[in-house]
Each structure stands twice: as C-alpha cells, then as structure tokens.
Amino acid sequence: MYCKFNQKIAGIIETEKIGVVIFKIFRSFGIHVIVYDFYETSFLKDFNHLCFALDELFSKSDLLSFFTSHF
DSSP: OOOOOTTOEEEEEOOSHHHHHHHHHHHHTTOEEEEEOSSOOHHHHHTGGGBOOHHHHHHHOSEEEEOOSOO
C-alpha cells in the first residue's frame, strides 16, 4: 500500500537524542513536524513555532512518535 507522507503532520513527543534524529528524517521526507517536550532544549529554541501543548499535538497529528523515558 502506498501512502503520501509528504502531506501529513507528524507529532513527536520528546526531542532528545532519538527525537531530534526522527525530526530531521521526517522533515527530509517533506513531513510537517510538530513537537511536545517536557523541557525546553537547545534544539527546541530554533523551532519554537513548532511546539504545541500535548492535547493539541494529539488532535493535529496524523502520525505520532514517542521517544520518552518520563512516562
């Protein structure tokens, strides 16, 4: 089955090491990425306009990606 991901929105929870790599991979495929993180990281400072509240991230995302050790 073929699916167009370049018109989808991916939500990433936690932008630490793995989350940052996945963020860059999704963006390279043309996927719009929004993020939620518990803590403000140096990576998020550059992409502050892509940060959303957790409930908003759930409602806007077509794909979800969790990389967290906090739950």
